[in-house]
Amino acid sequence: MNEAPKRLLGPTDPEPVTVDNANGTSPFLLVADHAGNLIPRTLGRLGLGDPDLQRHIGWDIGIAGLGRLLSDALDAVLIRQNYSRLVIDANRPPGSAASIPEVSELTPVPGNLGLDEAGKAARAREIFWPYHERIEAELESRRRSGRPTVLIALHSFTPIFKGVARPWQAAVLYNRDPRLAQSLLALLKRQSGLIVGDNEPYFVSDATDYTIPVHGERRALHHALIEIRQDLIAEEKGQRDWAALLADLLPAAHAAVGKG
Numbered sequence: 001m002n003e004a005p006k007r008l009l010g011p012t013d014p015e016p017v018t019v020d021n022a023n024g025t026s027p028f029l030l031v032a033d034h035a036g037n038l039i040p041r042t043l044g045r046l047g048l049g050d051p052d053l054q055r056h057i058g059w060d061i062g063i064a065g066l067g068r069l070l071s072d073a074l075d076a077v078l079i080r081q082n083y084s085r086l087v088i089d090a091n092r093p094p095g096s097a098a099s100i101p102e103v104s105e106l107t108p109v110p111g112n113l114g115l116d117e118a119g120k121a122a123r124a125r126e127i128f129w130p131y132h133e134r135i136e137a138e139l140e141s142r143r144r145s146g147r148p149t150v151l152i153a154l155h156s157f158t159p160i161f162k163g164v165a166r167p168w169q170a171a172v173l174y175n176r177d178p179r180l181a182q183s184l185l186a187l188l189k190r191q192s193g194l195i196v197g198d199n200e201p202y203f204v205s206d207a208t209d210y211t212i213p214v215h216g217e218r219r220a221l222h223h224a225l226i227e228i229r230q231d232l233i234a235e236e237k238g239q240r241d242w243a244a245l246l247a248d249l250l251p252a253a254h255a256a257v258g259k260g
Contacts, residue, residue, distance in 0.1 A: 047110025
């Protein structure tokens with residue numbers, strides 16, 4: 001008789017997924033792969049101190065607050081992951097080297113060193129898959145009802161990476177289908193004083209990403225991955241400013257590319 005797999009999350013650990021504005025009527029579906037920085041109690045602190053867990057290596061700083069404000073402004077559903085990407089990265093293919101990083105940027109993650117297959121499987125089973133299954137359920141429900149969907153993945157990036165300053169305030173990322181991303185890029189570039197990255201400082205690919213390739217491209221949905229520099233949205237005022245801007249520009253960008 002096979003033993004049940006050991007549980008990662010205990011009864012006092014929060015759920016891995018939060019859905020805000022679940023009855024939102026907008027065609028936009030907002031997702032936030034790195035919204036939280038929680039660590040399951042069974043993992044301690046992964047051998048890290050709170051300062052490291054509060055840094056960008058632990059989560060996308062400011063994106064949960066911005067996402068909630070944008071969800072309210074658009075009347076859009078927001079699905080967000082609550083656990084740190086240091087536990088398992090919700091936007092990396094499971095099994096890839098970046099899925100459970102042993103080093104993040106230049107910081108070793110002791111709790112990820114020498115992790116056995118059962119440990120890796122528990123993180124995927126209890127944190128990664130519930131998040132993506134919730135996104136899939138939302139998309140499938142909309143498909144069955146004939147409701148249009150535009151998938152927007154919300155992220156933030158650090159102003160300085162490995163000692164190199166980044167000039168962009170925001171970026172729009174894409175891969176096979178650039179239509180919505182390019183439409184949004186054009187609108188952002190019209191904003192005074194903004195330097196906007198076009199697939200910078202990152203880009204979307206099957207090897208480096210999961211959410212857009214699986215949920216956006218495979219379903220042939222209009223989609224874009226938006227990155228905002230973290231120092232601009234670390235505080236509530238910046239979150240409100242960027243949420244208001246995106247609430248104006250996203251519907252305009254979608255209208256420009258039509259429903260196809």
